[in-house]
Amino acid sequence: MANIDQLYQLYLESTGICTDTRKLQKGNLFFALKGPHFNGNLFAEKAIEEGAIAVVLDESAYYQEDKSFILVRDALTSLQELASYHRDQLKIPIIGITGSNGKTTTKELMQVALSAKYKTFATLGNLNNHIGVPLSLLSIDSSYEMAIIEMGANHVGEIASYCEIARPTHGLITNIGKAHIGEFGGFENIVLAKSELFDFLKKNNGIPFINTEDAVLKNMLKRFDNAVTYPNEDDFYAAKPLPGSIFLEMETNFHDKISTQLVGQYNFVNVAAALCVAHFFEVPKKAAEKAVSDFQPKDMRSQLIKNDKYNIILDAYNANPDSMELAIKSLSSAENTESVVILGDMMELGESTQLEHEKIGEIAVDLGISKRFYIGKMIQAAKKTDTFGQFFENKADLIAYLKEHPLKPGSTILIKGSRKNALEELLPHLS
Incomplete structure (x- = not known):
């Protein structure tokens, strides 16, 4: 078993850490991490073949008698210990x-x-x-x-x-x-x-x-x-x-x-x-x-996208009740424009799921948002508080609706939902 000093020396000699052979660069130190649906140990030999300086693995079945193979009790723990050791420097x-x-x-x-x-x-x-x-x-x-x-x-x-x-x-x-x-x-x-x-x-x-x-x-x-x-x-x-x-x-x-x-x-x-x-x-x-x-925001976090027809606020990286309310409030303050929301499900709310989605409909109505579109199964709960909103189970249904009922040119559109919704896929259909 390797000790932390040996690992740190390898790290210093390497071109960086890698945990995915698809992103491996020559000279990287590869850590064979495991998860519910992957096992990095399976790719230890491939990492060496593709130029890794060494591999850190934790299953002896994939270990080879070679100085490039470093067997540890747990690869993730070793990665964390190496980072902690580096932090000390x-x-x-x-x-x-x-x-x-x-x-x-x-x-x-x-x-x-x-x-x-x-x-x-x-x-x-x-x-x-x-x-x-x-x-x-x-x-x-x-x-x-x-x-x-x-x-x-x-x-x-x-x-x-x-x-x-x-x-x-x-x-x-x-x-x-x-x-x-x-x-x-x-x-x-x-x-x-x-x-x-x-x-x-x-x-x-x-x-x-x-x-x-x-x-x-x-x-x-x-x-x-x-x-x-x-x-x-x-x-x-x-x-x-x-x-x-x-x-x-x-x-x-x-x-x-x-x-x-x-x-x-x-x-x-x-x-x-x-x-x-x-x-x-x-x-x-x-x-x-x-x-x-x-500073310009990116990565679907309050990202403003302008095209010939609309001003689109793409805030589709994630969502929770607080951030959803703040984003809707911000949209409602925009002047001289028709406001539109396209809102998706919020994840990981547990027992609060129904209530929090109901509240979002109420907020959108109370703030006077002109047009309100909801996509997903959880957010159907907002029907209780927004009787005039448009509700869709999936993006395809909304896209079909918008083809028949295009939005007013010059509208400002907020697109927001949890990552699982992938609401950015609507962008090509809003131009």
């Missing part, structure tokens, strides 16, 4: 980030703001789980001056385990809401799980950045004497959409107006978080503001 601030909504957008805003002064690493995409966190850490080389590690969770104890690997020096919880409430087993458990990041910082003299617009997070202030808060009245006192626009504009106490390319007033706290963190690390004010102004 890094002498830079590491900011942990979690939250129910907005953590990826906030992470990316923080990265661009901090990058105005420092070479800043941030978790790629959604590599924020038990595999993604160690892979992210192992992507940080000695050239980086700062790092942001995103942490996702759907059960208690998960973020605590990531903190033991990443050992953040600073931390930020965007907010605490109802995301994955069915998996957590209740809102109280969501609070417990998300606050594990702050628990770690408290025990290790780390510094939390606390969103005081979130009542649950604001209540955690009393646990710290070194907390940094946002948004503060002396820093950010106004947030409003541009006249006739759905983009966020905000104003500072210096009367600077910051125009962003982010859709929705709900993004205010995300921008405020990024500027707060940048200010704490002494990034020049103007440079940080320009960075967030220039």
